[in-house]
Amino acid sequence: MGLSIRRTISLMPATALAVSLGFGAPAAHAQDNPTSAGPADPELILDLIAANKTLAAHGIVDAYGHVSVRHNLDSSRFLMAAARAPAIVTEADIIEYTLDGVPVDLRGRSQYSERFIHAEIYKARPDVISVVHNHSPSVIPFGISDVPIKPVYHMSAFIGEGLPIYDIRDESGMTNMLVNNPVKGGALAAELGDATAVLMRGHGVAVTGASIPFAVARSIYLEVNAAIQLQAIGLGGSITYLDPAEASEVLEAGENRGYDRPWELWRRDALGQ
Amino acid sequence: MGLSIRRTISLMPATALAVSLGFGAPAAHAQDNPTSAGPADPELILDLIAANKTLAAHGIVDAYGHVSVRHNLDSSRFLMAAARAPAIVTEADIIEYTLDGVPVDLRGRSQYSERFIHAEIYKARPDVISVVHNHSPSVIPFGISDVPIKPVYHMSAFIGEGLPIYDIRDESGMTNMLVNNPVKGGALAAELGDATAVLMRGHGVAVTGASIPFAVARSIYLEVNAAIQLQAIGLGGSITYLDPAEASEVLEAGENRGYDRPWELWRRDALGQ
Amino acid sequence: MGLSIRRTISLMPATALAVSLGFGAPAAHAQDNPTSAGPADPELILDLIAANKTLAAHGIVDAYGHVSVRHNLDSSRFLMAAARAPAIVTEADIIEYTLDGVPVDLRGRSQYSERFIHAEIYKARPDVISVVHNHSPSVIPFGISDVPIKPVYHMSAFIGEGLPIYDIRDESGMTNMLVNNPVKGGALAAELGDATAVLMRGHGVAVTGASIPFAVARSIYLEVNAAIQLQAIGLGGSITYLDPAEASEVLEAGENRGYDRPWELWRRDALGQ
Amino acid sequence: MGLSIRRTISLMPATALAVSLGFGAPAAHAQDNPTSAGPADPELILDLIAANKTLAAHGIVDAYGHVSVRHNLDSSRFLMAAARAPAIVTEADIIEYTLDGVPVDLRGRSQYSERFIHAEIYKARPDVISVVHNHSPSVIPFGISDVPIKPVYHMSAFIGEGLPIYDIRDESGMTNMLVNNPVKGGALAAELGDATAVLMRGHGVAVTGASIPFAVARSIYLEVNAAIQLQAIGLGGSITYLDPAEASEVLEAGENRGYDRPWELWRRDALGQ
Secondary structure: OOHHHHHHHHHOOHHHHHHHOOOOOHHHHHHHOOOOOOOOOHHHHHHHHHHHHHHHHOOOOOOOOEEEEEEOOEEEEEEEEOOOOHHHOOHHHEEEEEOOOOEOOOOOOOOOOOHHHHHHHHHHOOOOOEEEEEOOOOOHHHHHEOOOOOOOOHHHHHHOOOOOEEOOHHHHOOOOOOOOOHHHHHHHHHHHOOOOEEEEOOOEEEEEEOOHHHHHHHHHHHHHHHHHHHHHHHOOOOEOOOOHHHHHHHHHOOOHHHHHHHHHHHHHHHHOO | OOHHHHHHHHHOOHHHHHHHOOOOOHHHHHHHOOOOOOOOOHHHHHHHHHHHHHHHHOOOOOOOOEEEEEEOOEEEEEEEEOOOOHHHOOHHHEEEEEOOOOEOOOOOOOOOOOHHHHHHHHHHOOOOOEEEEEOOOOOHHHHHEOOOOOOOOHHHHHHOOOOOEEOOHHHHOOOOOOOOOHHHHHHHHHHHOOOOEEEEOOOEEEEEEOOHHHHHHHHHHHHHHHHHHHHHHHOOOOEOOOOHHHHHHHHHOOOHHHHHHHHHHHHHHHHOO | OOHHHHHHHHHOOHHHHHHHOOOOOHHHHHHHOOOOOOOOOHHHHHHHHHHHHHHHHOOOOOOOOEEEEEEOOEEEEEEEEOOOOHHHOOHHHEEEEEOOOOEOOOOOOOOOOOHHHHHHHHHHOOOOOEEEEEOOOOOHHHHHEOOOOOOOOHHHHHHOOOOOEEOOHHHHOOOOOOOOOHHHHHHHHHHHOOOOEEEEOOOEEEEEEOOHHHHHHHHHHHHHHHHHHHHHHHOOOOEOOOOHHHHHHHHHOOOHHHHHHHHHHHHHHHHOO | OOHHHHHHHHHOOHHHHHHHOOOOOHHHHHHHOOOOOOOOOHHHHHHHHHHHHHHHHOOOOOOOOEEEEEEOOEEEEEEEEOOOOHHHOOHHHEEEEEOOOOEOOOOOOOOOOOHHHHHHHHHHOOOOOEEEEEOOOOOHHHHHEOOOOOOOOHHHHHHOOOOOEEOOHHHHOOOOOOOOOHHHHHHHHHHHOOOOEEEEOOOEEEEEEOOHHHHHHHHHHHHHHHHHHHHHHHOOOOEOOOOHHHHHHHHHOOOHHHHHHHHHHHHHHHHOO
């Protein structure tokens, strides 16, 4: 697949066009079988598998939760595992999706019902290249409490002045809590706005990044921040959180050196290389 | 053992009949040596061993605690390990029990003195196929505090509007805290009612499920929920628990996809397959 | 070493006599080289090594802390490792001590400076066969707070109505906190009284048992109880601890079946057998 | 490299002289390529690698954080890994630095931008032989709260009457929080004063020692102390911390026997020997 073809596709993909016009039609796509953007970069696939295993190894996901990445050949496609526990995902589990959450070539594999979290965030946020959805334990309290999450140190500067909270009841009433269609995914993406992550009341969080390492590292340090903040609040004194200007400085300086250092470690541990 | 025989047995087992008439007579059964329902499905035995090891690997049980499953050929029999640490249970440790807690063929193996938790729950609740008893650490506080356990997220929707608490003192006064006879087991089962689990004051919890994966997964997510709720309360703000209607929706939608995803992972980790 | 010899020694050991008369003279003993009670039961040595490794594996000891057992041939001798991290103790590290804390045959090995915790408890408490000293993390708060430790469940019934706290300042003023002579050890043993364990302010705890499994299991469940009680208190409601009569019933019934079940597991894990 | 040469260098190193005169000139040094003090003791290098792995294994550092040691041949040089995760540092990663944070022979390796924490502490504190910088989770709350850290037991006596807190805003205003130049490093070292460690607001901590084992062990026990103090405060009662006179006695007595015992264990675990 040559560079010129890739460019054409990524500038004006049929799916993205339909979406921009408000005609996202998952059912039709499912029947039509959307065309593939072609084989993704094998290194990207390995990164995606490493991300699955890293999140599991750090307790950010257990058997639930998922991570995705935009296709390197087409920004209107993303890649995500079939509905298996992230710890045991292999290359054969990786499914290509349109931004409507329609699989390109399902081959009988089971799908994450919440793929619309990913699809709708990719639609709404062209800057996002990777998305993680998880239920990491220390983050849950901040999604159900009126005490806001705040950055306790530079490693979690991406929290900025706090994170929005998506409450599925606001647009969907009483549900089984799953973001299992484009409407719910769209409402979630709207609540996310231009933040790095959005807490989900009674559920978990969706975390974004400009690459797989960013989305994975932010997921991990969001959990660490939450655990530390819980402890700091438990001390009972007054707390000095990171100043918003300090948080901005951290991000402008490259945000923890782009997480290159942990990613070298995590990928190596995950892939046994 | 043919299907017709199984049906006859499961519709009108001698033991269940005696119990329903109030003549449960463990001593007599012990002398009579109850007949076996026949060899259980080997896959069910493997599931039961995997359940033992999974609960140990997740810190839900240590050397104490146990898990059982109804016999697949006879609903008036259940299978449970001999009195060993769950982490080291093997097929040779699996004992078949009547619903009076009488072993079919003990062969000198040591018995869990609290097998009556299982026996009496199976008697009282035909819908229950598997039972776990454990002392998982974050759950204990909710059994001794007047602060009720509540579901913090969809993964623990089975908590519903809370869980009943069994206090052994209510029917037995000062004891060694063990549910070591049918009277105590019956009182526990009565307190359980139609809930998914019952906390045990100063002791632990009994968790039920419509299959081994349900009972195991609920045991794990009950512990996770308790740990998260403890942290959420520690934040000091107001908390929004799962709405009862949301909890119902989760259960009606299949309760976390039937826990198929974690079970694939856990069984594989437990059995090394 | 015949039974009659053992009896003579254990009824009237020179060391114990000296101590009972108030003439405990470690220096003199060190010069005199006390005679050995003979080789201990090899299974007891293996149990002692397993105890060292089990306590380390459970985080009850790190590189500090120690466990001892009375010599099976002479109640006026006890066995304890040389001053190494418990995780790496081997048979060659086991030193035989008198109840004055004098080594029988040191052979250049380094000694725990706090062997007097063990020696003086053995002197004061003929019923004690094994002693653990540790700094397990959740127990420390209860030794420095005016909030008393209490049993949250049957597994820690040995806490009874609470545990005494030894404050080294009471008899020794400002020190380096170490119980490194018979006077401090004696004061600790006096504070212990007939309890199962004594907390040590700003330091740790000394735990006793009628066997190695009892001392090890109580050390582990004391830590678990402390961690659970910390959480229960964090809930902010009122707490129902184990009733003293219930605690007594648990102990009279054999205290968690004599910890046979965990000991089978722990020894196997520790010794790789 | 003979002893006489080493002495000359360490008494009057060109770099240290420049610094003492206020002419620290990293840029010039970078161009001049400072001369090496010669190959360090291979055992010291192994200790440094073991320190990296031990800190990672104990969760004191994750992919971030670093440990250094003064060169054994020249007190105006120190050794520290290239900018990699401590868990995977090897001998080839060890870089020799001047006390201005200038590498002697970089060979294209990436540098920790916060090497100035180490450099400036070595400049200011001739007694310090090893420095650890980390973000260990339980310590962070005490750097952002007005509740001071205090020693809960003898293992953390090095905390003394508390630890200073360095706030980068005091001298540098709004920053990316990194101590990435000599001015910030100097302000940190000034705040450290003659303490054993200095908390860093919204960031982490810098810990010193008279040897690698001291700096590593203090880092570990500082985290343990913080976690225990958090729990003790959570009990809600009054707390008796180590008396300053007791803390002094512990240090004067050799501070936990010089941490020889944990170091034997940790080095062995880290190096697989």
